[in-house]
Amino acid sequence: MLAVHFDKPGGPENLYLKEVAKPSPGEGEVLLKVAASALNRADLLQCTLSLQRQGQYAPPPGASNILGLEASGHVAEQGPGCQGHWKIGDPAMVLLPSGGQAQYVTVPEGLLMPIPEGLTMPQAAAIPEAWLTAFQLLHLLGNVQAGDSVLIHAGASGVGTAAIQLTRMAGAIPLVTAGSQHKLQMAEKLGAAAGFNYKEEDFSEATLKFSKGAGVNLILDCIGGSYWEKNVNCLALDGRWVLYGLMGGADISGPLFSKLLFKRGSLITSLLRSRDKKYKQMLVKAFTEQILPHFSTGNPQRLLPVLDRVYPITEIQEAHAYMETNKNVGKIVLELPH
Template identity: 35%
Template sequence: MKAIQIRELGDDADLLLAEVAEPRPKDDEVLVEVKAVGVNYADLQMRRGRYGGRRPLPYVPGFEAAGVVLQPGRGVTEWLPGRRVMGTVLRETCGCYAERAVMPAWLLLPMPEHFSFAEGAAFPEVFPTAYLALQVFGHVTKGESVLIHAAAGGVGTAAVQVAKAAGAQVFATASSEEKLRRVKELGADVLINYAAQDFVEEIKKKTEGRGVDLVLESVGGEVFEKSLQCLRPTGRLVVYGTSSGQEPSPIQLLDLRQQSISVSGFSFGALSVVRPDVVRQAMQGVTELLRQRKIRPVVGHTFPLAEARAAHNLLGSRGSFGKVVLIP
């Protein structure tokens, strides 16, 4: 079968379309004919050698996909051949940039009939991540205010919808007026162009100096440090990424105590290994929101699988809106 293969790590590492052996499902796994693949920033970081431990080379990247069940492994009874599914794989395996992929049965979701395969591939990583950030770690409640950074990205567009479904007031940042216009269509209440405005000043102004109840932070560096200034007393900041590649300065615990704020963080990939029950909770939560038709993935750009490098370049340039998707 054809797949994208990475044979060396680095900023300039090639994403080669190659013939590789078809994977076989083990117990509690499912072989899926991949129809669409979600591209995530973690794919770029792993290719560059900056995502956790380095993977053995060569490897096939990709964490999420949508497609059709070809063969369930032993012990799998729910996912029969022909079923349309969307799901993720564990970080240690990857493998979705391919015509076929093996996926853990418990990380699959049924794909709604009204979804295209591209929409299916844009769902299973970002919406559970948004749910975890807002509900499980952020404990958002109706009427609270939430600042969502990078609101035009994959998780950002999902988080805006999940936050609005929870009855929150959404403050959204993005890098252009056009992106903010599209974020507003998703339900964002207050729009901040971080390329032209200081988001701390805007938050203070829009909240009459109070600050917000919750911040979702995925950028790192200075954005993290300034986000702490946006919190009201008893406010919470949830970290789920560092897309800038810059670690923030160490947190001073005395500052947290004096300001009565809290900081927490998580990794969807790590949670899938160490606390699968928490990930299942998020999957159940977004499944219910899907049933109620309160959320829908946003596909900004699609590329043929052979043009994976162009997809990575677009995502890395911050020029995309919503999810970038590959089509085998």
């Protein structure tokens, strides 16, 4: 099969398609013929821990070295011990530890999700990582409640665009930060009550002004170090601050603990990729039951994945280079040859 490959860490120019061995499904696994796979920051240089293509963010033990944390496609084969929930040819989308940017990928059957009616394969590929992350941050970790105000950093990202919609669905009030007027306008179209351009204003002051001095009940933060003081400043009393990335660095200098203690604030940290299979299966099950029906055509509260661009996988270098410009609103998706 064809798969995205790189021989040495570095820039997008090192990526190319290579013929590699097609995997075989093991116990309780399904082989998915991939139709589309979305890019994630974990595939690039700029994200959380510095990263897989740069050779500093190895996949979890036992995972494939092929990039790609989510995919959509059709069930091609079932391994021994499968429970019979899926049939050959069924369309499905899946959360992966790696391996999605290839023509085939194996996956535990408990991580497969049905594709909602009315969605294309590229749209479906844009759901698993971003939407499961946003769902986890808001509900499992952030305990979002109706009426809460939620500050979402990187509001035009895949996770950000999902979190805006899920916050609205929970009856809470989404506020976002982003780095351009275009991104803020897109976020507001999705339901953000307000947006703040972090390049042009102090989002902490703007948030406090919007909330009439009360601050926000919940912060979803993929930035980390460079935002800590502004985050604490605009956190409401008893607020929850969920940290899931370090795009703004890992170092803190200053009285974080005393400021957080004064607010009685909770600092919660999370990574999805390194979670074990049991946790991911629980998350997939909860998301499939509670959220997935809202993606279907005709649902009055319809949720939609936001796609910025779709590239053929042969243009893998261009897709990665575009993501590194940080101009995308929503997801960048790769299409595999039929």
